[in-house]
Amino acid sequence: MNSLLLTQSGIVVLWIAVVGIAAVGLRKFTPAGSELVRKVVHIGVGNVILIAWWLSIPAWLGIWASVLFSAVALISYQLPLIPGIDSVGRKSLGTFFYAVSIGVLIAWFWPQGLPQYAVIGVLIMTWGDGLAALVGQSFGAHPYQVAGMQKSLEGSLAMAVVGSLVCLLVLLSTQGALWQTWLVAVVVGLAATGLEAFSKLGIDNLTVPIGSAAIAFYLNQFLLTL
DSSP: OOHHHHHHHHHHHHHHHHHHHHHHHHHHHSOOOHHHHHHHHHHHHHTHHHHHHHHTOOHHHHHHHHHHHHHHHHHHTTSOOSTTSOOTTOSOOHHHHHHHHHHHHHHHHTTTTOHHHHHHHHHIIIIIIHHHHHHHHHHOOSEEEETTEEEEHHHHHHHHHHHHHHHHHHHHHHHOSOHHHHHHHHHHHHHHHHHHHOOGGGTHHHHHHHHHHHHHHHHHHHHTTO
């Protein structure tokens, strides 16, 4: 293993370790509830996609990391291996789906030289879903249900705004302030909100990142030809 790959891997591991330490600290030394701790882990770990993009980490490394964390996530539903992960026995595969979606998006877009779409998908899930849950729990005065899952208009609005903003910022950094950039961002934010509304068994952790990335990619490619 060459020195560059060691450095890249070390930075990723260091970031995940920082997130883990933060989660343990919140759990042990603050009155933060388990949901807040889970969201800290959710948002913190998701940002690893930015590090992977920044460092140009090879696709195979990202895919194998996804496979490893997917396996750990499955085991953690029976044994408490990861601080802040879903509690043992909780009926959700959200953490597993989250790890899988990162690997799928890296495998899809990294080889094409289009990592920005993987970043869009993962960060919309990371920040959009994470903040939507926190906003909904704190300010959700207008609840509604989708397939038995409790949501709120306030949380969905947060998802739409954050999802659009994430997509906009990434596309602005890669293709500039074209009219297509703004339109794609709005459409993707709204689509991600619709996908997030159905979250039974944590399936939104798979549908939101992959769906958002796919819509951003195909819609942007189409609009750029006009």
